[in-house]
Amino acid sequence: MTTRKLSLKPSDLFAAALHAVKSHPIITVVWVALALLAIGISVYGGLPPVVTVALLGMVAAGALLLWALWSRRQPAETPIATSTAGRMGVVAVLISGVLTFGIIQLVPYGRAHSNPPVTGEPKWATPETRQLMVDSCFACHSNEVEYPPYASIAPISWEVQHHVEEGRDAVNYSEFATNPGEAENTIEVIEEGSMPPAYFTRFGLHSVAKLSPEQTKQLLEGLRATPGMSEGG
Ligand code: HEC
Structure with missing residues (x-):
């Protein structure tokens, strides 16, 4: 043939x-x-x-x-x-x-899952304030990021790494003492509802990060009593 x-x-x-x-x-x-x-x-x-x-x-x-x-x-x-x-x-x-x-999957970007040392958090008003911040914000703004198993699969891993890099650049609550970044906008972005980003919690994703109106109220109260969370606050 x-x-x-x-x-x-x-x-x-x-x-x-x-x-x-x-x-x-x-x-x-x-x-x-x-x-x-x-x-x-x-x-x-x-x-x-x-x-x-x-x-x-x-x-x-x-x-x-x-x-x-x-x-x-x-x-x-x-x-x-x-x-x-x-x-x-x-x-x-x-x-x-x-x-x-x-x-x-062979691309190294996104595989490191870095968590540099915690050098100093804000003086949270109460343990509940900190817990709400951990639940809602630490996935992108801390050195205590919990990486779920799917965060090891490209291209999701690239996306996660990118968010964490961008988030830490804006404000890193684990390095507040040395580098507060834009922490003084914390109260503002929560009041506006711009953080956590809508894409993060839509479709029931990361439901722990989506705070109820009562939790938001409680968090804002705690943040108003935490130094450095608003301009002049
Ligand atoms: C999914 C990742 C993610 C989560 C969760 C998240 N952020 Fe952000 N945040 C970002 C990224 C990315 C930026 C930088 C780009 C931008 O401004 O959108 C940012 C920017 C910011 C800024 C600086 C922007 C400004 O206008 O000054 C503040 C303050 C902030 N976030 C606070 C928070 C707080 C408070 C929470 C929890 C209630 C939170 N973020 C949850 C990803 C996240």
Whole structure:
């Protein structure tokens, strides 16, 4: 049996992709919708869109290569049925997706799960004040971050690391004594309702961080009696 001579040159792969898109409009629309959904979810969770686009690009390139390798192995005498080619395209995307997921686990960013030493917290008015802050804020603004198991899985691990870095940069309650950062805005952001960020507690996620109105009232009272939590306070 002679096999097809399909080259793996980028231009030919591109032509093959274009052909696949033209002959499978519905599957294409589904993939595009899924890709947009993935970008939307990641942006919502705080991962820069360029990262998701790069990941999707990896999946697409891998799938195209797998598909080309597969079609090259088909006998040249009989034309490949369009439906078979489409099915193999879906399989190629799935395999490439799993491979990409595996490869990104090797990226070191997000694996360290750092918790530098605690050098001095605010003089919390009461233990309850501290506990409410721990529940609601310490996941991003402390050196006592509890990393759940899923925080070790890329790309979630990247997102977690990014939030913790940004959060600690803004204010780190574990280093309040030496570097108060923007701690003086603490009361303000809670009154505004801008912290914890909405994405953090939506859909029932991290429910312990979502304070009830009574807890918020209790926390604000405690913070008003804690030095350094508001401008001039
Ligand atoms: C999911 C992570 C996360 C949690 C939980 C969180 N924050 Fe933040 N916080 C951030 C990030 C990221 C920033 C920096 C970017 C920004 O301002 O949105 C920030 C910024 C801040 C700032 C400085 C912003 C300003 O306007 O001065 C304060 C103050 C703050 N957070 C307080 C809190 C308090 C208080 C809580 C708990 C009630 C809390 N945060 C919970 C991630 C978080």
